[in-house]
Amino acid sequence: MRLIIFFLIVYLFYCCVRRIIDALFYGGSCGRRPYSQKRQGGRAKQRIDELVKDPSCGVYIPKKDANTVRIDGKRYFFCSLECKEKFLKKRQSKLNAYK
Ligand SMILES: [Zn+2]
Numbered sequence: 001m002r003l004i005i006f007f008l009i010v011y012l013f014y015c016c017v018r019r020i021i022d023a024l025f026y027g028g029s030c031g032r033r034p035y036s037q038k039r040q041g042g043r044a045k046q047r048i049d050e051l052v053k054d055p056s057c058g059v060y061i062p063k064k065d066a067n068t069v070r071i072d073g074k075r076y077f078f079c080s081l082e083c084k085e086k087f088l089k090k091r092q093s094k095l096n097a098y099k
Pocket of ligand 1: 054056057058059078079080083
């Protein structure tokens with residue numbers, strides 16, 4: 001019986017934490033408004049655009065402008081073709097070093 005109460009408290013605490021996190025991320029709006037939130041989220045994403053890091057030079061670039069390459073199912077983003085080639089060469093030499 002005590003265990004159940006304990007879990008209930010933990011669950012309530014978890015709900016509170018989630019609400020705080022939601023409030024932080026969605027600007028403290030009370031209650032869920034799925035429709036408007038979805039629309040706002042979509043707009044915000046388009047406006048801000050997702051930034052990705054170029055592993056070659058360390059610069060952040062918008063995902064849509066990035067040069068991409070897929071290695072072993074993982075996507076890498078680059079600011080330019082030069083960075084992409086540099087990264088691939090580096091990777092190749094690393095792989096050769098292990099052989
Ligand atoms: Zn770069």
